[in-house]
Amino acid sequence: MIVAGVMSGTSADGINVALVRITFSSRGQAGTPNLHFLTHAEYPYPKQVRGAVLAAMNSPKASVADLARLNFLLAELYADAVLATQRRFRLKAELVGCHGQTLYHQGERASFLGRKLAVTCQTGEGAVVAARVGVPVVSDFRPADMAAGGKGAPLVPFLDFLLYRDPRVGRIVQNIGGIANLTAIPAGSTSNRVKAFDTGPGNMVIDGVTQRLFGKQYDRDGRISGSGSVLDRVINDIMRGPFFRRKPPKTAGREEFGREFASEFIKRCGRVDKRDIVATATSLTARSIADALRRFVLRPTGRFRDVIVSGGGACNPTFMAMLANELRPLGLQIRSSDEFGLPSEAKEAVAFALLAFQTWNRKPSNVPSATGAKRPAILGKISYA
Numbered sequence: 001m002i003v004a005g006v007m008s009g010t011s012a013d014g015i016n017v018a019l020v021r022i023t024f025s026s027r028g029q030a031g032t033p034n035l036h037f038l039t040h041a042e043y044p045y046p047k048q049v050r051g052a053v054l055a056a057m058n059s060p061k062a063s064v065a066d067l068a069r070l071n072f073l074l075a076e077l078y079a080d081a082v083l084a085t086q087r088r089f090r091l092k093a094e095l096v097g098c099h100g101q102t103l104y105h106q107g108e109r110a111s112f113l114g115r116k117l118a119v120t121c122q123t124g125e126g127a128v129v130a131a132r133v134g135v136p137v138v139s140d141f142r143p144a145d146m147a148a149g150g151k152g153a154p155l156v157p158f159l160d161f162l163l164y165r166d167p168r169v170g171r172i173v174q175n176i177g178g179i180a181n182l183t184a185i186p187a188g189s190t191s192n193r194v195k196a197f198d199t200g201p202g203n204m205v206i207d208g209v210t211q212r213l214f215g216k217q218y219d220r221d222g223r224i225s226g227s228g229s230v231l232d233r234v235i236n237d238i239m240r241g242p243f244f245r246r247k248p249p250k251t252a253g254r255e256e257f258g259r260e261f262a263s264e265f266i267k268r269c270g271r272v273d274k275r276d277i278v279a280t281a282t283s284l285t286a287r288s289i290a291d292a293l294r295r296f297v298l299r300p301t302g303r304f305r306d307v308i309v310s311g312g313g314a315c316n317p318t319f320m321a322m323l324a325n326e327l328r329p330l331g332l333q334i335r336s337s338d339e340f341g342l343p344s345e346a347k348e349a350v351a352f353a354l355l356a357f358q359t360w361n362r363k364p365s366n367v368p369s370a371t372g373a374k375r376p377a378i379l380g381k382i383s384y385a
Helices: 047-058 064-089 126-133 142-147 157-164 204-214 220-226 232-238 259-269 274-296 317-330 344-360
Strands: 002-008 014-024 033-044 095-112 115-123 137-139 171-176 179-185 195-201 306-310 333-336 381-383
Touching (some): 002 064, 014 064, 014 344, 033 064, 033 157, 033 344, 047 095, 064 095, 064 126, 095 126, 115 142, 126 381, 157 171, 157 179, 157 344, 179 274, 195 274, 204 259, 204 274, 220 274, 232 259, 274 317, 317 333
Parallel strands (some): 002 095, 095 137, 171 306
Antiparallel strands (some): 137 381, 171 179, 179 195
């Protein structure tokens, strides 16, 4: 069947839609999913919508009425994006997997009104998307994993394991969206040996300081960071923080590396050239990835050769050069997900198309060794057209 995957990430810059043909590799539903990428499209959020999304993410007190409106508004935009992609490429989806926009994610249990809870909130009403597109929609993927004792993230490792496992080569799949996350797949491993977790900021801090200091949404092609100098003292101080020392499984979001972190980051840098601050934010992402690999992946898990990079950060040449410089002493070779037939910017949308296919066929798609869940779980909620 053809499945549309819809993703809007923590950077809140817009909507990614991927169309994928998925079948089972053997008769019936007992086989492994066989995935064939068809096409991909991106749609930026209108400026006012992005502003509303970021305000909801960063607000300590949000209006219930505005959250309800945003839930239905984003659903309309997701439906428009799927319909536009179908018209553009003359394809028709039979199922939609819609991640929604994460407004809040707290993977660690914390006290609230007498109970310890881990919670998450993705917005974008699946019933509206189903009604507009005219096919069933699977949405709200994270709560089922959390109900099973997991952190609700990362969920992309199910796709990573399917696409990149190899009997002879250990591979690390590194995604750089707003948050950076990795999936470590030892050579010849089964899914219960996969390790996956968030390594820290991806583009989020880079974008935050670029917006604050230069009034630009992001550092296009790494031009600003490429003309600055890295402040090593700032990075060394930040890397002593509790998130980077905490053992996996672990997740991060705007709660850790959002607006408040970016403001504090700028203060830490002091009175220096603004370009140096963006360069330092870019280096922080590269260093935190390498540090996570050294601490939690390379020694305890086994030998690895490839680091397969995807996400928006893969389009930043300055960042990629910094990452290559950090990984070279570790004996790791950088490769792009494009080499494996999947455009880096489409990967997360493809992942939620795959997860929706699994849910539709009543099959689990979390990876407990990655999320910390006690058991495999069928993810998401189905809305019928």
